[in-house]
Amino acid sequence: MANGSLRLARNRGGTPISLAVCAVLAVILVLLGRVQPTLFDRARAFASDRAAPILEVVRVPLQKVEAWAAGLANIFNVYQENLRLKEENSRLRQWQNAALALEQRVKRYRLLLNAVPDPEIGSVTAHVIGRSNRPFLNTMILDAGRRQHLKSGEAVVDDRGMIGRIFLAGDHTSWVILLTDLNSRIPVSIEPGNTQAIMTGDNSAAPILEVSGQGIHLRTGQQIVTSGDGALLPAGLSVGKVFWDGGDFRAGLYADAGHSDDVRVLDLKLPAEQLPPVSAHDLPVTAAGLAPLTPPPPKITQPAPQPAGGSPATAAAGHPSTMEPPAQAAAKAQTQTSAPDSDQSPDDQ
Amino acid sequence: MPGHELYNLPGLRFLAALVPFSLAIIGTVAANFPISVTNGFLPVPLFGLMPVYFWGLLRPDLMPPWAALLVGLSEDLLSGGAPGIWALSFVVSYTFIDRQRDSLASLAGYGAILGFATALLIATGAAFAIVAIYYWRLPPIAPVIVSIAINVLWYVPALWFMGKIQHYLVGPLRSDF
Numbered sequence: 001m002a003n004g005s006l007r008l009a010r011n012r013g014g015t016p017i018s019l020a021v022c023a024v025l026a027v028i029l030v031l032l033g034r035v036q037p038t039l040f041d042r043a044r045a046f047a048s049d050r051a052a053p054i055l056e057v058v059r060v061p062l063q064k065v066e067a068w069a070a071g072l073a074n075i076f077n078v079y080q081e082n083l084r085l086k087e088e089n090s091r092l093r094q095w096q097n098a099a100l101a102l103e104q105r106v107k108r109y110r111l112l113l114n115a116v117p118d119p120e121i122g123s124v125t126a127h128v129i130g131r132s133n134r135p136f137l138n139t140m141i142l143d144a145g146r147r148q149h150l151k152s153g154e155a156v157v158d159d160r161g162m163i164g165r166i167f168l169a170g171d172h173t174s175w176v177i178l179l180t181d182l183n184s185r186i187p188v189s190i191e192p193g194n195t196q197a198i199m200t201g202d203n204s205a206a207p208i209l210e211v212s213g214q215g216i217h218l219r220t221g222q223q224i225v226t227s228g229d230g231a232l233l234p235a236g237l238s239v240g241k242v243f244w245d246g247g248d249f250r251a252g253l254y255a256d257a258g259h260s261d262d263v264r265v266l267d268l269k270l271p272a273e274q275l276p277p278v279s280a281h282d283l284p285v286t287a288a289g290l291a292p293l294t295p296p297p298p299k300i301t302q303p304a305p306q307p308a309g310g311s312p313a314t315a316a317a318g319h320p321s322t323m324e325p326p327a328q329a330a331a332k333a334q335t336q337t338s339a340p341d342s343d344q345s346p347d348d349q
Numbered sequence: 350m351p352g353h354e355l356y357n358l359p360g361l362r363f364l365a366a367l368v369p370f371s372l373a374i375i376g377t378v379a380a381n382f383p384i385s386v387t388n389g390f391l392p393v394p395l396f397g398l399m400p401v402y403f404w405g406l407l408r409p410d411l412m413p414p415w416a417a418l419l420v421g422l423s424e425d426l427l428s429g430g431a432p433g434i435w436a437l438s439f440v441v442s443y444t445f446i447d448r449q450r451d452s453l454a455s456l457a458g459y460g461a462i463l464g465f466a467t468a469l470l471i472a473t474g475a476a477f478a479i480v481a482i483y484y485w486r487l488p489p490i491a492p493v494i495v496s497i498a499i500n501v502l503w504y505v506p507a508l509w510f511m512g513k514i515q516h517y518l519v520g521p522l523r524s525d526f
């Protein structure tokens with residue numbers, strides 16, 4: 001059907017004034033959104049919470065269709081795929097053994113060095129109930145929210161690596177901003193070399209790597225892990241590998257957000273630093289070679305029985321040990337008993 | 350026409366006036382329903398823009414500028430993007446439709462689809478420009494081109510559907526001129 005085949009109602013709607021007003025309102029909205037990006041967050045969280053049961057129901061048949069379609073595509077190369085997986089499995093077993101040995105070695109080194117322990121990382125497993133792939137947006141919706149103690153900023157990973165971060169947590173659902181999204185910027189570390197960089201999403205499949213230091217050259221094949229800067233994300237999460245696309249260094253991501261149905265949301269809990277117990281030698285005065293300050297004696301409120309002709313002051317002076325704490329008194333006694341020994345010179349002995 | 354007297358009921362006339370805007374909102378909700386048959390491989394069409402173009406061109410009294418603004422705003426709200434980007438883009442596209450109504454309305458067949466493609470190009474181009482200014486870097490162009498292609502393909506069945514709605518529902522109930 002063509003538009004021309006229908007009757008046209010002219011001059012009934014958009015007058016220039018209302019159009020101009022709408023345009024001004026829209027510009028104000030854009031500016032407001034720039035100043036306050038979380039303007040719609042509550043409404044979004046409300047909408048996703050209400051839609052979650054429907055999404056979960058609709059998702060089931062679609063998952064079956066997706067699995068069936070994926071199986072159909074792979075049916076012709078099952079044999080080759082099987083051989084490849086066996087070969088990969090044997091290689092991974094070797095790496096697993098190496099990783100276990102290294103893990104034990106690192107544990108021993110940590111004990112020897114009395115290193116600060118790694119932060120505790122809790123996790124919540126959630127199902128992906130929705131994905132949004134728009135020209136300027138790449139998001140995912142999970143079926144876990146504040147009720148499951150999820151918070152904005154937490155890392156979302158699948159079994160291969162990091163997928164993104166939670167940017168909005170509703171009661172039962174959460175929105176995940178993928179690493180490929182235009183808004184995504186996370187600090188990463190490139191190994192070997194511990195090169196610090198910022199990984200920036202640009203809505204393409206491979207985010208750009210921006211190295212802050214000068215004179216640093218990245219190489220294709222280097223590993224990318226999260227750096228943990230800012231204490232928002234755990235350090236050392238696998239992200240991907242470096243590759244050169246002809247214009248920029250980019251990250252080939254390990255995780256496949258398009259096919260991940262179950263993901264883990266990591267809750268980084270930074271432990272309180274465990275300080276060693278304080279001894280008397282740690283006190284600055286002791287370190288300076290001075291005796292620690294004795295606390296003031298407690299005041300005696302109950303009047304002691306007065307001896308005949310004696311004043312309270314002389315009574316107190318006559319019994320100094322009663323005003324000392326027991327521990328100090330014992331220490332003093334020990335010092336006094338050991339003093340003659342210390343006065344003896346080695347020649348005397 | 351059988352049952353013609355029903356068409357004169359004021360309640361039905363009011364409901365018919367709501368049909369284009371409601372369809373645009375339903376289209377926005379459907380487009381932002383975060384379930385993809387292609388598993389996110391293909392971008393979702395801008396279903397909300399199709400009724401805005403169709404009735405904005407044909408019956409601007411039923412699709413005024415504020416309706417385009419609200420449809421764009423609902424697109425912003427539901428898509429999870431920064432507020433105002435699609436609201437402004439839809440208004441920019443509506444301005445083009447308003448200015449070129451005569452020439453666009455005379456298009457037929459492939460021309461009608463080409464007309465929508467032009468309005469879509471303006472809306473997407475405006476969104477591209479706003480996003481580029483917003484984040485101060487150019488987004489990749491390839492997803493935008495794919496999105497435009499998908500939208501144009503979807504407009505063919507959508508045009509047929511909206512034509513039927515206009516012919517059997519909106520037109521008879523609102524044929525006061």
